[in-house]
Amino acid sequence: MRIGIVGAGALGGAFAALLARAGHDVEVTARGAGLEAIRRDGLRLSGGYGEAHVRVEASDRLSQRPDLALVCTKAQDARQAIADNRDALEGTTVVVVQNGLEGVRVARELLPGADCFGVLSIIAANYTEPGHVRITTTAASYLGRGAGPADDGSRRVAALLSEAVPVVAVDGFEGAQWTKLVVNMLNALPAITGLSVQEVIADRRLRRVLTASMRETVRVGVACGVRFGALQGLGDRRLRLFARLPLALDQVLPLVMGARMGRVPNLGSTLQSIRRGQRTEIDFLNGAVAQRADAAGVPAPVNRTLTGLVHRVEETGAHVPVDEVLGAVAG
Structure with a gap:
């Protein structure tokens, strides 16, 4: 063929x-x-x-x-x-x-x-x-x-x-796209900090931010009437439960994802674009969550902040120190 x-x-x-x-x-x-x-x-x-x-x-x-x-x-x-x-x-x-x-x-x-x-x-x-x-x-x-x-x-x-x-x-492919969008929250923090996905997940403070961006994505999807499709063990029931649990418990999800990746550093597609000096697709990932949140009338401050930080790295070519990332998200 x-x-x-x-x-x-x-x-x-x-x-x-x-x-x-x-x-x-x-x-x-x-x-x-x-x-x-x-x-x-x-x-x-x-x-x-x-x-x-x-x-x-x-x-x-x-x-x-x-x-x-x-x-x-x-x-x-x-x-x-x-x-x-x-x-x-x-x-x-x-x-x-x-x-x-x-x-x-x-x-x-x-x-x-x-x-x-x-x-x-x-x-x-x-x-x-x-x-x-x-x-x-x-x-x-x-x-x-x-x-x-x-x-x-x-x-x-x-x-x-x-x-x-x-x-x-x-x-339910359209719902599975939303489930993949939750998984794609793995991309922003490596692009911002220059760390691999595994290093981001291993850092307790960054893992908390990552988990918050995932929960926010699920909550925005729910507000938009999405039924999440099945993808890699994730589905509608599990993700809705994930959005309701305490943040400390929810961090199990990125830890499981990191374990599946093994030891070879996973840079994530967004960090790879940064390293090649190319525009990233952040507006279609975290930025899409913020856009859908606006349309649904719900907040998405974490994803909005991460989108802005990736754009800052695109413009300056310099990664953002972890403490500054944490301050921006907290602010």
Whole structure:
């Protein structure tokens, strides 16, 4: 099968390498040093899914219509990337592999003739250098669309992708997006402080802030009428209980998440963007929580503060000392 990957960064590069290793004809889009490296040396994958070194077609836009396309850009780049590749994507099957809540909606808006799905990936991948992705944590990815049960199309695409990497078709995909948003609260504090996710979780003071941002996200979702989808052992009942328990007890959740990551430092996608000098997708993560809170008329001070601190790091290039982070959240 011919598969197009729009955005060959950490996750896009991982999916491209795994699908090529499974025997598919893969074309990727990339820019700058990444594009040069892939054209020159191919894509290299290491870590949790083993070693792979594959040759794929690479350019700044897809050269022809694939049978299946994965859009793996950062959330803030998705609209432009889909528009740039509209001729190749319209009329085919498009899977948006992305954080945040808007990816599938944007794809449907721009590609009315495409069959659009979303994927929520828990895989932790470091883009170690142009053309080289290292998997630090393996996990199943979750595919679906809409708020109802998984349909035949979702099961078909999930089975195809599972030839290369585990993908599960899930019910209530839109609710699962909110559950993934809770998980994505792991991203902001590493970007702000420069610490790995594991180091943030190990720090009792930062773990308290992280837990508060997660609880706030659940409470905003509840205020918006969300029924949280099942994802990695988390679901509606558990998350609603999490939002009601004392903060001290709730810290078990990030501790469990940290234990699953193992010892290889997980930088988080937002810190990786900071290190590459790129804009982050924070407005689609913690910023999305603050935006939805405004619409629902409920407070979200922790997520609003963390969003602002990430923007400060983007602008200055300097991480924020832990004591200053704690003061900003407390204030």
